[in-house]
């Protein structure tokens with residue numbers, strides 16, 4: 281029988297963390313999470329490991345109150361620390377940084393926060409005011425606490441990833457921000473900690489989000505008009521019972537509007553947010569336009 285994987289060091293204070301993480305030659309990788317870890321998070325850990333080799337991989341587990349608005353799910357957000365440690369152990373994580381709220385925000389809410397700029401006013405930011413200021417502030421603090429050389433974030437939260445990249449560049453934080461591909465269930469649903477809120481009927485309905493995105497991808501492969509690809513996605517989402525869309529858009533990769541007509545091979549992003557029962561889900565997909573009529577890339581739903 282193989283020996284069980286060794287458990288990561290658990291650090292809950294800044295002093296523990298400094299003791300546990302000493303800067304090695306290969307660099308330090310950070311995977312920031314809010315816990316409730318699933319295979320999607322495990323894939324981020326694998327990306328981190330591939331980048332730093334035998335250097336330390338640090339996973340932070342911290343449910344950040346600053347990024348939850350009034351009436352959001354801060355109190356009921358799943359907290360599964362023991363199971364999270366098992367996931368980290370199985371992936372060979374060296375350190376789990378699991379600070380208390382007081383450790384991250386001594387003295388209460390910070391007086392200085394990160395202003396995420398105009399991109400935080402659209403899509404998720406339009407529905408969740410203050411959310412991205414909370415995300416960027418805690419990520420900046422985690423960068424300061426852990427001092428990683430690189431940090432890995434999922435493409436699943438595409439607007440978040442875009443804003444974190446922008447913050448690292450605009451504020452010269454010296455941390456490489458690495459995006460990792462969204463992991464999907466067999467039927468296409470993007471893996472998310474919030475999927476566990478779904479009852480079986482809602483879980484079935486939730487597939488409409490990824491189906492809509494894949495419809496946009498398939499349509500984009502044979503048109504040069506973003507509106508045509510978007511209409512294909514809207515059609516799929518529109519006929520899904522029990523799914524209330526917040527937004528469904530096609531943008532350029534930097535989340536800026538696309539022109540009416542695009543050149544062959546233009547890259548774009550389809551993004552969706554919708555409520556399924558009491559649960560708000562988001563998803564997104566890379567899309568490539570073609571003018572030749574030839575399909576490019578894999579336009580089909582995962583089987």
Ligand code: PAF
Pocket residue numbers: 312313314342344347415418419437440
């Ligand atoms: O994506 C998340 O889990 C969180 O927004 C993050 C990046 C860990 C910041 O709290």
